[in-house]
Amino acid sequence: MAQRTYEAGIVRGLFKFAVSQGADPQALATASGIVPEELEDPDRRVPFDAYVKLMRAAKTLTGDPALALRYAEHVDFSEISVVGLLTIASRTMQEAFDQMNRFGRLAVEVDGVGPAVDRFVLRREGDAVWLIDNRQGPNLFPELTETTFGRMACGPRRMGMIPFVLEVQVTHPDPGYPDDYQRVFQAPVVFGAERNALRLNPIFHDAPVAQLPGYVFGVLSDRAAALLQKLESAGTVRGRVEALLMPVLHRGDVSMDEVAGHLGVSRQTLFRKLKAEGVTFEKIYDDLRHRLALHYLANPKVSINETAYLVGFSEPAAFSRAFKRWTSLSPTAYRARQAVEA
Structure with missing residues (x-):
């Protein structure tokens, strides 16, 4: 299975929002x-697991357990995602829903959803209309439910529309900040439900949106279609390997067999695919360590020993030898030179 990813704009939006709420940017970068x-x-993809680490670090560093809800409340989706732009360029709420289903994987790839399976469905149950999220394993990362449903509640309100969300059902237990849920959704919330769903005002289908000129919709749709085609082609094998290595690099023992297993191929097949791209697994692993080591050492708050750990070296001496091979300098000499040049 390919590594799930997030759209870079959404990740950037969370990073900046967390900093605005008091989180230290270097601590966020180091943790994630x-x-x-x-x-x-804007076309870059970020590993899903890295975003999870960023969200949880942001909550810790800001001291705000409701940060995911607050992110949805205060940051306009159209400012961080091409999918968000498409929804506000749609003529009606029904068309915005259709675009969200068509291109939602550009924003975030989730388990159980693909080209043949919509993430969201609309279902009429008696007199009620429910929007149901088909994402699998939602309680592993309930913050995604909070940001997704939070945007659905706050987006129309931000545009001056009548409230469309009449009830909220979530599968995760009560996280302990009911006032934030009430402020964001302004509707009853049921925790520990059997599904993640929103009961909607039935008139939402035909409610006009069109916050952008009509011609913009076509331009954005073409752009989103091109990005979706690129995403579905899964990009380069090297990119997929890097995405898998990034969140577990600190372990220092990630094998080619393990990565091949996550990609659903044999070690030999992965070797051949990487060879066709002119690279080896070892080269990718080494280059990633090199790049991240330079990033960590640029921050004086991260010690050399911490840097060694973060890029997967159990012994500082081994890290120092590798760093000299990369740069011809020791970590200490490199940091001193950076300080002089700053």
């Missing part, structure tokens, strides 16, 4: 393994 500068590329 995310290099903030790389998030400036």
Whole structure:
């Protein structure tokens, strides 16, 4: 199975929001393994696990357990995602829902959803209309439910529409901040439910949106279609290997067999695919360690021993030897040179 990913804009949005709420940016980067500068590329994909680490680090560093809800409440989805732009360019809420289903994997890839399976379904149950999230294993990362449903509640409200969410059902237990749920959803919330679902005002289907000129919808749709095709092609094998290595690099014992297993191929097949791209597993592993070591050492708050651990070396001496091979400098000399040049 390929590594699930997030759209870089959403990750960048969370990073910046957490910093605005008091989180230390370097601590966020260190905890998540995310290099903030790389998030400036709007087409970049970020490993799902790295985003999970970022979210949890952000909650800890800000002291705000409801940060995921607050992120959805205060950061406009259209400012961080092409999918968000498409929804506000849609003519009606029904069309926005259709675009969200069509292109939602650009925002985030989740288990149980793919080209033939929609993430969201609308179901009429008696007089009620329910939007149901088909994501598998939602309680492993309930913050995704909070941000997803939070945006659905806050987005229309931000545009001056009438409230469409009449009831919220979530499968995770009560996390202990009911006032935040009430403020964001302004509707009854049922915790520990059998599904993740929103009961919607039945008139939402035909409610007009069109916050952008009509021609913009076509431009955005074409752009999203091209990005989705690229995503479905899974990009380069090297990129997929890097995405798997990034969140577990600190272990220092990730084998080619393990990565091949996550990709659903044999070790020999992975070797051949990487060879066709002119690279080896060992080269990818080494380059990733090199790049992240430079990033960590650029921050004086991260010690050399901590850097060694974060890039997977159990012994500082082994890290020092590798660093000299990469840069011809010891970690101490490199840090001193950076300080002079700063």
